[in-house]
Amino acid sequence: MTNKSALPVAPEKEEAMTRQIYLDNAATTKVLPAVVYEMLPYYTEGYGNPSSLYTFGQQARTALTNARERIARHLNAREQDLYFTSGGTESDNWALKETAFAYADKGKHIITSAIEHHAITHSCEWLKKHGFEITYLKVDEFGLIDPAVFEAAIRPDTTLASIIFANNEIGTIQPIKELAAIAHAHGLVFHTDAVQALANVRIDVADLDVDMLSASAHKFHGPKGIGFLYIRKGIKTRSFMDGGAQERKRRAGTENVPSIMGMAKALDICMDLFDERMELETRLRELLINRILAEVPYSRLNGHRSERLPGNTNFSFEFVEGESLLLTLEQKGILASSGSACASGSLDPSHVLLAIGLPHEIAHGSLRLTIGEDITTDDINFTVDTIKEVVSRLRAMSPLYEDFIAGKKPVSAVSHAHTLEH
């Protein structure tokens, strides 16, 4: 397997005995060597505390300022409006909980969607326990929110809306600019969870006119445990952490300088190579989608055909258990993710797949494959060949499939969706 991508690849990849094909880049990504090199000096040499007044501390402060400027530039944001956090989960919790309370005197109704990440949905559940009302907007079969449905859900006591920019499971990209405009026409604060979108979609916060935006470095080749929340000037929110005066008194705690430097470097690299990355990932995604739908019977693509993240694919295979498929693929060196809420250890189908209308049994046979920059055409072809083989082997052991083939059961409604029409 040779490295055809423009991104540097760790040397052990070429030498690996077993061929590992990492197709779970929506879960996390590899930290690029250049990112690690950027971080190292801030552990061993420039390790001062940015709050210390002597020069050694102030050098760390200068590094922070530099990182903030670089990240802000990629977003067309003011650098003062970026607040470093411990990642996407903290940013989402902060944006939801503290903003809801900051505006509670105006109303206690919040709008979000049925396909948010758990960092949002569980924050909403927490708010519900504390006296807020939550509306979860339905999505269509492709995972898109209808702006008219959003507008119709707005009430006089609605203060905040939070909509995921690009979905982590099915990759659907929402019309964020249009949704933000509707929110503002009704005086709402608009937050978007852009953890999957940043570095995969061009984001200009001024043009989109969003008030708050969450991001996390480990989804774009940066380190884990670092992210930021963009908060537009003038938006009221309470601080999530009590302590020192860091981050303009809004997020206490000594800044994670090495990780912040790594995050800035990762974003620099991803944005410098944006066009090449998008071209590569989209081309491989299309190969994967076209081959699966053409060659695996009773398969369907989940999510939108075109309004989706460049590296995201999500399929359902009827008469197959997603977990069995996943484990068999792992034995072949292919790492993917299933449509179950595996993070919680539960085998319940994902709320996202149910929200786009998949019946439980079909949602259970789902597989997410998310492409990164060091994946090759050979990797994709090998993956499709393996899926074909494993799916037919698993179906051969399924009594339901036997009955179906023998004509004893009707074809379920979605089994016809394996066309490229949508």
Ligand SMILES: *Cc1c(COP(=O)(O)O)cnc(C)c1O
């Ligand atoms: C990964 C992810 C998060 C959580 O980010 P962490 O940095 O892992 O806490 C939140 N939202 C979305 C859409 C994600 O994909």
